[in-house]
Amino acid sequence: MTATERPAxxxxxxxxxxxxxAKRPGWSLKNLEKALVGRSxxxxxxxxxxxxxxxxTRTILGVPADYRIGIVPASDTGAVEMALWSLLGARGVDLLAWESFGEGWVTDVVKQLKLKDTRTLKAPYGKLPDLADVNFKNDVxxxxxxxxxxxxVPNGDWIPADREGLTICDATSAAFAQDLPWAKLDVVTFSxxxxxxxxxxxxxxxxxxRAVERLExxxxxxxxxxxxxxxxxxxxxxxxxxxxxxNTPSMICVEDYLDALNWAESIGGLKSLMARANANAAVIAEWVERTPWAAFLAEDVVTRSNTSVCxxxxxxxxxxxxxxEQAAFAKKxxxxxxxxxxxxxxxxYRDAPAGLRIWAGATVEVDDMRALMPWLDWAFAEARAALADA
Structure with missing residues (x-):
C-alpha cells in the first residue's frame, strides 16, 4: 500500500x-419501544x-449503600454546578485545573460565587498539577x-482518608471506564x-x-x-x-440509559466495561509507538486516559x-x-492544543479501533503531501 492508498x-x-x-453495540431505536412516552x-x-x-447505577459502579444517587438536570455540568453552589463556602477551596472543564469550575467558584479563600493549582495541557500540594483541610x-x-489522575492514593474538606469530583469521562475509589470521594458527577x-x-x-452532613x-x-x-x-x-x-426528565432518555445499563450488566459489569476501554486505548498506544508523526498529549503513561485519547x-x-496553521492541519x-x-x-476540543481526540470508551468495538488506525496514517499522508506542495 502506498502512502496515499485508501485502506481496504x-x-x-x-x-x-x-x-x-457511540451507542452500545447492537443498539437500535427498537430497544426504546417501552419508554413511558406521554406518561408523567x-x-x-x-x-x-x-x-x-x-x-x-449503584450496582454496576459499586456505589456504597449509604451514598445518595440522584438524576439531575443539565447533564454533568448541572450536577457539578449543584454541588458547587450548594456545598462550597463553608471552608477554603483548592481548585485543580489542567484542561478546559477544570478551568470552567475555577471560573464558577472564583468569578461567579466570588469565594475569596481559594487556591488554584494549574497545569498545562498534557500534565497534572502537583497532587502532593493539595490542602485537604480545604474542599477540593x-x-x-x-x-x-x-x-x-492515576488513582485515589493522593486523597487522605482523614481529610477535613470534601472532595468534589467531576467524573464524567471516567465513570464506567475507570476505578473510582468511593471512600475517597464525597461528590461524584457524570452524564x-x-x-x-x-x-x-x-x-x-x-x-x-459527609456531603449530606455539609448540606444539612x-x-x-x-x-x-x-x-x-x-x-x-x-x-x-x-x-x-x-x-x-x-424537573421533568425525558422518559425516552431514561429508557435509553436503562438499555445501556442492562447491556453493561449483560457483558459482566464494571470490570468488563473497563477492559473494553483499556483494549481500545491499547490499540491506539500500539499505533502511536510505531508512528513517528503522532504522540500522546498526556506526557505520562500513568495519567493517560483510556477514554478520551488526545x-x-x-x-x-x-x-x-x-x-x-497546526490547528488547520489537524482539522483537515x-x-x-x-x-x-x-x-x-x-x-x-476547541480550547485544547491542535491535534486529534479519539473516544476509546466501552461502547467502541476494538475491531473498529483497529480499522481506524490505517486511516489516520492515510489522512496524515494526504494532508502532509498537500502541505509539501503548497
Whole structure:
C-alpha cells in the first residue's frame, strides 16, 4: 500500500466522538419501544423507571449503600454546578485545573460565587498539577479524567482518608471506564452520554454521607436557584435521590440509559466495561509507538486516559507551523476522515492544543479501533503531501 492508498477495511461504526459517544453495540431505536412516552415521570411506573436507573447505577459502579444517587438536570455540568453552589463556602477551596472543564469550575467558584479563600493549582495541557500540594483541610474540586486533555489522575492514593474538606469530583469521562475509589470521594458527577453512550441533558449526582452532613449543617450566603436546591428546612430532600427529580426528565432518555445499563450488566459489569476501554486505548498506544508523526498529549503513561485519547501531531514540518496553521492541519485530517465516513468528530476540543481526540470508551468495538488506525496514517499522508506542495 502506498502512502496515499485508501485502506481496504473500514470501521463498521465511525462514531469516535467524545460526547455524545457511540451507542452500545447492537443498539437500535427498537430497544426504546417501552419508554413511558406521554406518561408523567411522577406516575408509579415512571418513578419505578427512575428508581431502577438509580439502583442499576449503584450496582454496576459499586456505589456504597449509604451514598445518595440522584438524576439531575443539565447533564454533568448541572450536577457539578449543584454541588458547587450548594456545598462550597463553608471552608477554603483548592481548585485543580489542567484542561478546559477544570478551568470552567475555577471560573464558577472564583468569578461567579466570588469565594475569596481559594487556591488554584494549574497545569498545562498534557500534565497534572502537583497532587502532593493539595490542602485537604480545604474542599477540593477536580476532574477525575480531563476529557479535553486526555489526562486523568492515576488513582485515589493522593486523597487522605482523614481529610477535613470534601472532595468534589467531576467524573464524567471516567465513570464506567475507570476505578473510582468511593471512600475517597464525597461528590461524584457524570452524564449518561459518555462511557455508556446514553442520551444528553441528564446528569448524575452522587453524595457521600459527609456531603449530606455539609448540606444539612451549612447554608450558603448567596441566593439558591430552585434547580440547585437539595435541602428544605435544613434537611436533605430525600426524594431527589429516590426518583423524584427536580424537573421533568425525558422518559425516552431514561429508557435509553436503562438499555445501556442492562447491556453493561449483560457483558459482566464494571470490570468488563473497563477492559473494553483499556483494549481500545491499547490499540491506539500500539499505533502511536510505531508512528513517528503522532504522540500522546498526556506526557505520562500513568495519567493517560483510556477514554478520551488526545493526540498531538509531532511531524517536524507540521510542528514548525504557527498555532493556527497546526490547528488547520489537524482539522483537515479530521474532516477527511469524516468525509470518508470512517471517523466522525475526532478533532481536538476547541480550547485544547491542535491535534486529534479519539473516544476509546466501552461502547467502541476494538475491531473498529483497529480499522481506524490505517486511516489516520492515510489522512496524515494526504494532508502532509498537500502541505509539501503548497
Amino acid at each position: 477495511a473500514r470501521p463498521a461504526n465511525p462514531h469516535f466522538s467524545s460526547g455524545p459517544c 415521570h411522577r406516575s408509579k411506573p415512571g418513578k419505578a423507571r427512575l428508581v431502577e436507573a438509580i439502583e442499576k 474540586v477536580f476532574t477525575w479524567n480531563g476529557t479535553t486533555s486526555g489526562v486523568r 449518561w452520554q459518555k462511557v455508556l453512550g446514553g442520551e444528553a441533558a441528564h446528569g448524575m449526582l452522587i453524595l457521600s454521607p 449543617s451549612y447554608t450558603p450566603a448567596w441566593p439558591m436557584p430552585k434547580i440547585f436546591r437539595m435541602t428544605k428546612g435544613g434537611k436533605l430532600i430525600e426524594g431527589i435521590f429516590k426518583g423524584e427529580t427536580i 493526540l498531538r501531531i509531532v511531524d517536524p514540518k507540521v510542528a514548525a507551523l504557527s498555532d493556527d 485530517i479530521a474532516d477527511m476522515l469524516d468525509k470518508e465516513g470512517v471517523a466522525n468528530d475526532i478533532g481536538a
